[in-house]
Amino acid sequence: MSASPQAHANTANSHSTAAAPTVVSRAALIAELARVLPADCLITDTGRLRAYECDGLMLMREMPLAVALPTTEAQVVAVLRTCHRLGVPVVPRGAGTGLSGGATPHKNGLVLSTARMNRIVSVDRLAQQAVVQPGVRNLAVSEAAAPHGLYYAPDPSSQIACSIGGNVAENSGGVHCLKYGLTVHNVLRVRMVTMAGDVMEVGSAAPDSPGYDLLAVTIGSEGLLGVITEVTVKLVPRPRVARCVLAAFDDVRRAGQAVADIIAAGIIPAGLEMMDQATTVAVEAFVHAGYPLDAAAILLCEADGTAEEVEDEIARVRALLDAAGTTEIRVSDGEAERLRFWAGRKAAFPAAGRISPDYYCMDGTIPRRKLADMLEAMNAMSDKYGLRCLNVFHAGDGNLHPLILFDSNDPDSLHRAEAFGVEILELSVALGGTITGEHGVGLEKINQMCVQFAPGELDMFHRVKAAFDPAGLMNPGKAVPTLHRCAEMGGMHVHHGELPHPDLPRF
């Protein structure tokens, strides 16, 4: 029944014990690639390679053998066929803004950047769709759609720089995904090249496709299944009006309750964000948004739609915030003020960079009702590890972005920051959530995968990867840990307080 029996034999035992060691020399690889790529599409000198030694997770660095910058799908096919034949691992890379090390190079591998495939192929107003190449920046899609009154909804904070190919690989979110969904809800079709060099399309411009939903498994696959060469995205009509409510609270628990009350009342705001006092103070010094600095927490709640709808929703939200005990409410009057309310939230990362030599951004998601518990636990961890932490939350969907402040020149500080982060992620799982809401696992959170998933589930992830990449050469060693690694880590996954597979051998 299977097309490729030896592939399965592979997965059952060895899993992606990552790529086999390369059997070709760097020189031989470069010589082979030079036959299929123009000279300006291949980087081999150490100085220029250094720009690719890490992505947004700067804690982890590795020098690749070379970097390929293809400009056409045919070149992508040729590069992948070459590497497949030579047994060389390939690390796909978009704009390199990812925060989890998904594009950290493999020391025996090639980095394949899609940055130069950056053409907007078409924007169709009546279809409400755009076809773009993977290197197109997220914001550029919305800019191209703007003359038609449309935009691309997912808006990660890095949207000025991050590319659609990377967004698809990571299933990126943003501040508006509570109402408008993640990348998986806004991408209709992906064209990609598998490690073996086969071009395939998953999804379609129609509302669905025959067979298994390969599009769903491709989105968020962290570059483990294929190299994306073209994407069809859904565009949505720009709301006529958007207004933002800023509410201050003197207690984080009350702020957390207000979030739950808004959702329970049947309101799905366009955005619902929370910042703690440390964050508010840090960003205020940076962007002067006029935030109330004495508040323990502030909420930003955005309503969008027609003028009538927005008026109606804001009135309902105000009543709920009042009942929840807010100490101050401001409603944006005009677009300038709305953008000022958001400016501080969007500047949280640079603000952290201003007050600390380094910061480490976490990405756990927890059930909304546990927000206050989590925040209190993180305050205790902050004391325990002796490190400050700024807390910004996508409160509406329970996605946390604690920014742990540390100094990488101090090895002990770095070590404490990492331990702090691990404790946050493991608490996220214990509270019924996940280790990553939108940044991906990459290299960064690979050990915590052993906490969130049982061996059988990790085994299935390896099998899914092997279905697309039987050779195990596409971004090996990322996103899914080997069972061996989990055993060495000593962590034992416990789901809902029960050992999930008492029958499975333990190691």
Added chain:
Amino acid sequence: MSHPFHSTLRELVLDAAAQGRTLRPHGSGSKDFLAQQLAGAPLDMRGAQGVIAYEPSELYITAHGGTRVADIEALLAGRQQMLAFEPPLFGPGVTLGGMVASGLSGPRRMAAGSLRDFVLGVTVMDGQGRVLHFGGQVMKNVAGFDVSRLIAGSFGTLGLILDVTLKVLPLPQAEQTRVLELDDATALLRMREWGAQPLPISATCWHGGRLHVRLSGAQVALDAAAPLIGGEAVDAVEAAALWRSVRNHTHAFFDGDAPLWRVALPPTAPHLALDGDTLTEWNGLQRWLRSDTDADALRHVVGAMGGHATLFRGGRTVDRALGVFEPLKPEVMAVSQRLKHAFDPSGVFSPGRLYPEL
């Protein structure tokens, strides 16, 4: 959440795998007609029923696969919430597992999203009898491949669906249906133009020269949109009955013996110049066709437009050898076969339900 029924299932799966037999998981059987073939010993998945967790303020519900969708919808309605993709219910006993296995969505699909968009997590038993949890109960979760959504629409061929967590949404504050007298081509143009504007349209249905448009949202938004849509308001009770009949295929269009094709098309696909009666939903993207037309000819026309066609109900005259589901491209089939093997290495679950190769 484990259930005593799971150990029974595990024994059945392991026995079947060991002895080279096959199993066909089913719920109420309301979608048995939608199959390339029905093979394997019937395995009634209704042995585990009931809601496991429902948190209205967290917008999710988790239930065993054997739970009746009607019961879930009644529970949600009691808290002013809903399954926003409006799953088609082709009988009173449709189960959660069967609903997810088929992946079908109803009238609200273009406005709210498809079934798979609302799947947050699943627990499945694979072909080795292993109980595997994927996804979870939170909206944002990118740890590991999105297996939950891969299971949606896999028609029971990858594993047994033990429990499912779905995102739920608040019921709209208000709804209003309007009707316009328009021919097929004009209706398509009109729906396309509306789609590019921020209008609260939650469903469309064109049939027999009449276009019904449902608006959902705040009353003020409906009042503002109604004059832009035009036409006349439909009585609320009559409108509710109409949308229910479209959703559940009890509309008169779905009576009779002529083969029923489901055609999924890109947004700008034109009127289909084919013989037979048509009912158009989803702003023109989902078209139902009652026609004896030649399957290859239909698929050729639809494929050229970038769509695909399913022989939804075969009637008596159509040859299943033509393929109930649109044939897959070879490279997609190769990956699909390897995925099938990954989940079900012995080929226990519903062989051939989708394609002879799976």
